[in-house]
Amino acid sequence: MSQCQNEPCATESPVVWHRPTPSNEAIASLVQDGRVHSRIYTDQSIFDLEMERIFHRSWIYIGHESEVPRAGDFQARRMGRTPVLMVRGRDAQVRELINSCRHRGATLVETESGNTKMLRCWYHGWVYDLTGALREVTEPGGYGPDFKPEEMGLTQVPRVASHRGFLFASLQPEGESLAEFLGGAASQFDMLVDASPTGEIFLDAGFNKTEYLGNWKLVGMDGYHPNFVHASVVAGWARNSESGIGSMHREDPFSDAALTLTRDYGHGHAMLDFRAQRLKSYSKHAAFLAKVPGGEKYVEDMHKAYGKDRAEMLISLSGDPHLGLFPNLQLIGNQVRIIVPIAPGVTQVLMSMVRFGGVSDEINTMRVRQHESFYGPAGSGSPDDAEIFERVQRGMQAEFNPWIEISRGMHREYIDTDGSVVGRITDEVPQRGQMKYWLQLMTNSAA
Numbered sequence: 001m002s003q004c005q006n007e008p009c010a011t012e013s014p015v016v017w018h019r020p021t022p023s024n025e026a027i028a029s030l031v032q033d034g035r036v037h038s039r040i041y042t043d044q045s046i047f048d049l050e051m052e053r054i055f056h057r058s059w060i061y062i063g064h065e066s067e068v069p070r071a072g073d074f075q076a077r078r079m080g081r082t083p084v085l086m087v088r089g090r091d092a093q094v095r096e097l098i099n100s101c102r103h104r105g106a107t108l109v110e111t112e113s114g115n116t117k118m119l120r121c122w123y124h125g126w127v128y129d130l131t132g133a134l135r136e137v138t139e140p141g142g143y144g145p146d147f148k149p150e151e152m153g154l155t156q157v158p159r160v161a162s163h164r165g166f167l168f169a170s171l172q173p174e175g176e177s178l179a180e181f182l183g184g185a186a187s188q189f190d191m192l193v194d195a196s197p198t199g200e201i202f203l204d205a206g207f208n209k210t211e212y213l214g215n216w217k218l219v220g221m222d223g224y225h226p227n228f229v230h231a232s233v234v235a236g237w238a239r240n241s242e243s244g245i246g247s248m249h250r251e252d253p254f255s256d257a258a259l260t261l262t263r264d265y266g267h268g269h270a271m272l273d274f275r276a277q278r279l280k281s282y283s284k285h286a287a288f289l290a291k292v293p294g295g296e297k298y299v300e301d302m303h304k305a306y307g308k309d310r311a312e313m314l315i316s317l318s319g320d321p322h323l324g325l326f327p328n329l330q331l332i333g334n335q336v337r338i339i340v341p342i343a344p345g346v347t348q349v350l351m352s353m354v355r356f357g358g359v360s361d362e363i364n365t366m367r368v369r370q371h372e373s374f375y376g377p378a379g380s381g382s383p384d385d386a387e388i389f390e391r392v393q394r395g396m397q398a399e400f401n402p403w404i405e406i407s408r409g410m411h412r413e414y415i416d417t418d419g420s421v422v423g424r425i426t427d428e429v430p431q432r433g434q435m436k437y438w439l440q441l442m443t444n445s446a447a
């Protein structure tokens with residue numbers, strides 16, 4: 001008799017399930033109005049299903065085109081459990097190839113990034129070109145006439161699309177377009193890319209990586225925690241309000257009295273909306289920039305490129321839309337961040353500082369230092385976030401009354417003219433938006 005109580009089971013599917021797959025009804029019971037069950041963060045069978053129904057079906061952020069500027073440049077990434085390569089070919093096209101040899105499955109690339117003329121498998125020496133086509137088979141005479149090398153190229157990820165240089169891919173051959181998936185969140189990419197007067201950004205500074213013992217969904221948009229988890233940092237900003245970051249935080253942005261908002265764009269995409277609050281401090285921020293070599297020219301060039309109103313908005317926001325794009329991308333601070341789920345209680349976060357085109361080296365250097373100061377390995381912010389995520393994961397092991405409260409602001413949220421759901425900065429609008437879409441994907445009920 002089969003051990004599987006639910007489909008698919010190991011005998012019927014290439015996917016090996018270690019536990020019964022939860023039914024849609026069981027999953028739906030874990031997400032209720034204003035609260036969710038902690039099992040969605042801790043359970044192995046839920047995690048397995050997330051890999052299949054979210055990471056192997058949805059649009060997943062792979063990388064930015066500036067990470068592979070030359071022919072032969074590659075970056076090794078993951079789509080859930082699937083290892084993929086983002087490779088630029090000699091034809092300048094960037095492709096997403098599955099990083100698994102068509103012979104017996106070895107990964108072609110083990111380093112995180114590099115440049116190569118070809119992709120040679122280390123196991124038996126098959127060679128693929130940069131498009132993934134199989135070019136050489138060791139001792140080819142060992143294969144009969146039915147073996148067709150032209151059909152044995154590396155598997156291409158079925159769908160690839162980009163938005164303003166950000167490359168996304170989907171392992172599902174058909175489905176909604178990237179534009180439909182991004183929806184209203186698409187415009188927020190402009191707040192990052194157009195913070196360069198030439199509309200160019202470069203992710204060429206490498207990554208700093210954090211691994212924490214907590215679930216991947218904990219890395220959310222949360223405007224309720226900074227005054228506690230980051231209390232010492234926030235106090236430092238207040239004391240040093242002439243600093244770059246300080247000039248953006250002259251008034252407490254994390255209180256209900258602030259102009260800051262939470263915003264849910266649907267599809268699990270959410271942001272902490274600092275626009276109005278930071279625009280209020282525009283003149284002080286511009287005065288700070290004037291002290292940085294190249295700062296005055298930057299302000300001038302931004303006004304020429306975008307006109308006064310938009311330039312002031314872009315300069316105030318400093319390329320930080322504070323957008324979380326479900327499930328694995330965040331545009332926060334001076335960085336692009338990739339969330340990599342490893343296991344229910346293990347997550348990697350990759351953070352890459354964004355360099356602006358068309359600005360002085362000093363402005364970009366300042367951006368690196370700002371990034372390091374909060375998000376770097378010895379920074380004052382990110383390590384505290386990782387610590388609190390681990391505490392949450394440990395606390396969620398409690399099996400008695402295991403409900404997580406995400407109701408804050410439900411009574412006062414409203415729908416904006418662009419269709420997004422809006423709340424105060426401390427409200428749990430992002431958490432509810434994320435869980436709503438999570439439930440749709442996990443129960444196969446997404447449009």
Ligand code: FES
Nearest residue numbers: 101103104121124
């Ligand atoms: S597994 Fe790649 S050549 Fe054998």
Ligand SMILES: [Fe+2]
Nearest residue numbers: 226229230385
């Ligand atoms: Fe934080």
